[in-house]
Amino acid sequence: MPADALLSVRNVSKRFGAIAAVDDVTFxxxxxxxxxxxxxxxxxxxxxxxxxxxxxxxxxxxxxxxxESVFRRPPHALARRGLVRTFQLTKxxxxxxxxxxxxxxxxxxxxERLGLAALRPLWRDEERRARVRARELLQVFGLAAKxxxxxxxxxGGQRKLLELARALMLEPRVVLLDEPLAGVNRTLGxxxxxxxxxxxxxxxxTILFVEHDLDVVMRHSDAIVVMAQGRVVASGTPAEVxxxxxxxxxxxGTVTTDE
Amino acid sequence: MTGLLAVSLHFLxxxxxxxxxxxxxxxxxxxALGIQLNxxxxxxxxxxxxxxxxxxSYAMGILVVRYEVSFWWAMLxxxxxxxxxxxxxxxxxxxxxxxxxxxSTLAFSEIVRYLADNWDGLTGGNLGLFGYTDTWTDxxxxxxxxxxxxxxGQRFLLPLLVVNLxxxxxxxxxxxxxxxxxxxxVLNAIRxxxxxxxxxxxxxxxxxLQSLSVAAALAAIGGYMLAINISxxxxxxxxxxxxxxxxxxxxxxxxGSYLGVIVxxxxxxxxxxxxxxxxLPLSDARVAAVRFMIVGAVLMxxxxxxxxxxxxxxxxxxxxxx
Numbered sequence: 001m002p003a004d005a006l007l008s009v010r011n012v013s014k015r016f017g018a019i020a021a022v023d024d025v026t027f028x029x030x031x032x033x034x035x036x037x038x039x040x041x042x043x044x045x046x047x048x049x050x051x052x053x054x055x056x057x058x059x060x061x062x063x064x065x066x067x068e069s070v071f072r073r074p075p076h077a078l079a080r081r082g083l084v085r086t087f088q089l090t091k092x093x094x095x096x097x098x099x100x101x102x103x104x105x106x107x108x109x110x111x112e113r114l115g116l117a118a119l120r121p122l123w124r125d126e127e128r129r130a131r132v133r134a135r136e137l138l139q140v141f142g143l144a145a146k147x148x149x150x151x152x153x154x155x156g157g158q159r160k161l162l163e164l165a166r167a168l169m170l171e172p173r174v175v176l177l178d179e180p181l182a183g184v185n186r187t188l189g190x191x192x193x194x195x196x197x198x199x200x201x202x203x204x205x206t207i208l209f210v211e212h213d214l215d216v217v218m219r220h221s222d223a224i225v226v227m228a229q230g231r232v233v234a235s236g237t238p239a240e241v242x243x244x245x246x247x248x249x250x251x252x253g254t255v256t257t258d259e
Numbered sequence: 260m261t262g263l264l265a266v267s268l269h270f271l272x273x274x275x276x277x278x279x280x281x282x283x284x285x286x287x288x289x290x291a292l293g294i295q296l297n298x299x300x301x302x303x304x305x306x307x308x309x310x311x312x313x314x315x316s317y318a319m320g321i322l323v324v325r326y327e328v329s330f331w332w333a334m335l336x337x338x339x340x341x342x343x344x345x346x347x348x349x350x351x352x353x354x355x356x357x358x359x360x361x362x363s364t365l366a367f368s369e370i371v372r373y374l375a376d377n378w379d380g381l382t383g384g385n386l387g388l389f390g391y392t393d394t395w396t397d398x399x400x401x402x403x404x405x406x407x408x409x410x411x412g413q414r415f416l417l418p419l420l421v422v423n424l425x426x427x428x429x430x431x432x433x434x435x436x437x438x439x440x441x442x443x444x445v446l447n448a449i450r451x452x453x454x455x456x457x458x459x460x461x462x463x464x465x466x467x468l469q470s471l472s473v474a475a476a477l478a479a480i481g482g483y484m485l486a487i488n489i490s491x492x493x494x495x496x497x498x499x500x501x502x503x504x505x506x507x508x509x510x511x512x513x514x515g516s517y518l519g520v521i522v523x524x525x526x527x528x529x530x531x532x533x534x535x536x537x538x539l540p541l542s543d544a545r546v547a548a549v550r551f552m553i554v555g556a557v558l559m560x561x562x563x564x565x566x567x568x569x570x571x572x573x574x575x576x577x578x579x580x581x
Contacts, residue, residue, distance in 0.1 A: 080460045094578045114442055150575075153578070
């Protein structure tokens, strides 16, 4: 494992019945990098995301976060260690206010314990601090005016922004974005990409994202991992991947594996 | 037509009628408070609330009658027993999808009822369990004397109503306070989207267990009220229909509304009791059936014309329907 790898996927496999959804996948995500995970539909990208984030139990392999194994740890434990994800289909908590969506993600509120919840003075200050932080983030993401609206009233693009802003409340080290631009119009998409680049620049947050728009991937990522039929078929910088024959054939649908 | 369906309204000025409605409504209200927490706030479908009520009240009754534990201690101990039952049901089944969980709780509730029916040595079987009310009778007399002093006078069941009402208001306020806390925010998030809550670092399984445990504790307290009111515990008091009434209260009052639980329980019990006074030129058995038809028709009308319930928010309903 290279010294600068923050997230390391090692020989991870996951089968669903006879189908090897993820088949012996290995790659690294360098600290502070924006790494893209691409591949045709059914390549296993989403399953890999689910295994890495604990939503699906992997069969074999290992996942290292900053050198420590986090393989098969439950999602909430991973989130608390700084590995936070978003979903392909946005999961805005509709019948909660935008602000409550943000406050929910605060990782250190004692008021979330049943025994202390009724004792407001014990958690009021932390709640106040979280609210300041949440409003700052909403400001950055252009959602400040919506703070008290139900999240369900936001447009599709705004929900994507909220999901990213909400993830940041956890102060993550790695953010995994599952198709952050799907269903988002160009303007909002550009603003999302700016935010993602800003994150890396300002907080050195590491980003791993799945995306289908190759234009975006080539322009905005430092490294690309290409998957097809559950396996990694290529990886490298955008320039390297662009020239790779295997990538082209994977996208044309005639996969030629090494064996 | 008026002669055919006559309702004598004299019962409305009868104090005993209202005391009876109040005692039942407060009992059902506390019972339904737990269902509201589970279904309206957390989004877990608990069909076993009657079972938790049975566990709590039988635990109290058995401790007093069979083990000579004091009434007050027995009530205190019945709550952890009900919570233990919630953990027993929740630990294996709360990881399942919500519909499997719902069936598991219903099955649990029926298992408890059959156990109570057949474990004669412990529960008294279908003859019932009695003899746990002595301490309450003394306390009741003291409350009566106090009511006399402040000029309200003595009435059958009035002391129980006073205690029940105080408890209902206190517990509703407590649960509403919990629901408005960060703890309650996590429960709301679980209802909205459990995976999102997990992705944001919440151990949703633990929260669902807590929600179910609090509901079971409330069921136990409601169970004590029932046990005191009927002074004999029998398995048929804990029929699953009881849980269904709890759901009716929650839907009537509005999903997620705790004021709605109080109003909904009084509304439902008033309906159920008032329709006893409907006079029809029919046999008693048929009148009993017509009674439920009337209640059913009113409930249907409410759901049609006010689907969000009395205190539910229509905009929330619209967001859910998306």
